[in-house]
Amino acid sequence: MMRNEFDFNSGIGESVVKHPQLVKLYMEYDVDFCCGGDRSVDDALKTDCGESAREVREKIKYMLTQSETEGDKRLDTLTNEALIDRIVETHHAYLKSELPVISSLLFKLLGVHGETHPELYLVHETFGALKVELESHLIKEEVKLFPRILSEDSEVKTLIDELEGEHDAAGDALHRLTEITNHFTLPQDACTTYALVYEKLKTLVADMYMHVHSENNILFKRL
Numbered sequence: 432m433m434r435n436e437f438d439f440n441s442g443i444g445e446s447v448v449k450h451p452q453l454v455k456l457y458m459e460y461d462v463d464f465c466c467g468g469d470r471s472v473d474d475a476l477k478t479d480c481g482e483s484a485r486e487v488r489e490k491i492k493y494m495l496t497q498s499e500t501e502g503d504k505r506l507d508t509l510t511n512e513a514l515i516d517r518i519v520e521t522h523h524a525y526l527k528s529e530l531p532v533i534s535s536l537l538f539k540l541l542g543v544h545g546e547t548h549p550e551l552y553l554v555h556e557t558f559g560a561l562k563v564e565l566e567s568h569l570i571k572e573e574v575k576l577f578p579r580i581l582s583e584d585s586e587v588k589t590l591i592d593e594l595e596g597e598h599d600a601a602g603d604a605l606h607r608l609t610e611i612t613n614h615f616t617l618p619q620d621a622c623t624t625y626a627l628v629y630e631k632l633k634t635l636v637a638d639m640y641m642h643v644h645s646e647n648n649i650l651f652k653r654l
């Protein structure tokens with residue numbers, strides 16, 4: 432086996448822990464990577480993608496050759512300062528601009544479809560709590576943690592534990608949103624706003640995977 436060849440017999444859940452960039456692809460093809468139990472990647476693709484399984488396999492291989500040069504390896508070589516800049520300019524900027532947009536679209540959706548799709552109340556509530564938590568999380572990182580890392584303050588351990596706990600809580604909330612919406616499956620009577628909100632929530636899940644990965648597994652590991 433080549434050094435970085437992807438193992439299609441490994442667990443589907445394990446594959447996103449190792450390669451979080453796959454989340455985006457899995458979500459695009461409705462591959463269940465979080466609630467699929469012990470399925471191998473191969474089994475999951477066969478069951479969830481049907482005729483597209485081969486296409487998804489090729490895309491996985493392609494993505495991983497790209498990421499070998501552009502993904503983790505590159506993040507790993509960045510200085511703390513450059514890595515922090517990257518996190519703030521990509522993931523934090525994304526959340527600051529998208530959280531309010533998703534929030535207002537969801538509020539609108541609740542008014543129009545809440546009566547016929549009562550699960551939207553739970554989506555609205557879960558997202559609202561997540562938004563509030565993520566906003567304070569971003570500020571804690573930008574105002575407290577990142578400046579301390581850059582000034583080489585050694586007293587960051589307790590703060591990192593707290594922030595990692597918040598990452599887990601955000602992950603749980605995103606998992607709940609995925610379950611409540613049955614993997615962001617649109618109902619038959621879904622309008623354009625419905626489709627837009629679910630698309631944005633899928634992007635949020637994928638972006639958060641990369642964001643938390645850059646922090647937990649790269650930046651925080653150095654400290």
Ligand SMILES: [Fe+2]
Pocket residue numbers: 518522523569572642646
């Ligand atoms: Fe962050």
Ligand SMILES: [Fe+2]
Pocket residue numbers: 568572594598643646
């Ligand atoms: Fe974070």
